[in-house]
Amino acid sequence: MYELLLRTETLLIGLQPPVLLGIGAIALVIGLVFWLVGTRYSTIIMALLGAVIGAAGGLIAGGRFNAQPVLSMLIGAVIVAVLAIVLKKILVLVVAILILSAVSGAGYVSVLLDYPAPASPPAETTITSISAQPAGAYQPFLRMAPEARQDYVKQISNQSPTFLDRLKALVDDTWAAIRPHRMTALIAIVIGAVVGLVLVWLIAKIVVPLAYSLIGVAAIFLGLQAALLSVGIPVASELNPRPWLLPVIFLVLVVIGWMWQLFFYRPAKVAHEVEEAHKVSHRH
Secondary structure (H helix, E strand, O other), rough: HHHHHHHHHHHHHOHHHHHHHHHHHHHHHHHHHHHHHOOOOOOHHHHHHHHHHHHHHHHHHHOOOOHHHHHHHHOOOOOOOOHHOHHHHHHHHHHHHHHHHHHHHHHHHHHHHHHHOOOOOOOOOOOOHHHHHOOOOOOOHHHHHHHHHHHHHHHHOOOOHHHHHHHHHHHHHHHHHHHHHHHHHHHHHHHHHHHHHHHHHHHHHHHHHHHHHHHHHHHHHHHHHHHHHHHOOHHHHHOOOOOOOOOOOOOOHHHHHHHHHHOOOOOOHHHHHHHHHHHHHOOO
């Protein structure tokens, strides 16, 4: 997890403070909603998700048929959003399975990146320049000085100043580290999907809040990281002596959000049914 956060931090540092603040604010709002009230507002969440997917699909379809882009996006967003509302119960379970599958794969990748193969430079060595590393080897950001990370991203992106080019270069570089273990990563994803399917089948009411909490905490981490960077605080780099702290905080927050949604913030429909039951009992 720590290596991924360092790479995210290095990528975001290239953005202007207002952009970082905007990304942070949006991610924090989305994260808090998923973390604490995801199950209560499942219908709205599924509708918005459907609208985004539908708009993207409408834009692609409109381009192929030479239709007006805005109209195509609007039609696609409305159609898929309505379908998402109608099929909400099924979609919630599918999304929960996909989230657990993604978490399983991301967990394996995080461990892989945090503890790279022995071929990498020794852990006690702090790399301050790119030339100090063997050519073509996976280069953990944890073992680089902050300035060297920026130089490395510039190098692998061919000195490109654009965010998308730097993002693509960083994704390709991260994939280079994962590629030798891609089958194991795929197995981890499949295991996560199977476990998620079994759990959803048996105890959906418990698993769905967990899935919402997981995605919410991940968004909160991204939002906080971007917001703090906007005021010049590289929080991931500052935690270098204690990289274990972030996974601990992540798990604690996930459990808090999970328990909150399970016991203190029931879905709106369930809460309404409980209120109606109380009214009926008082009448008798």
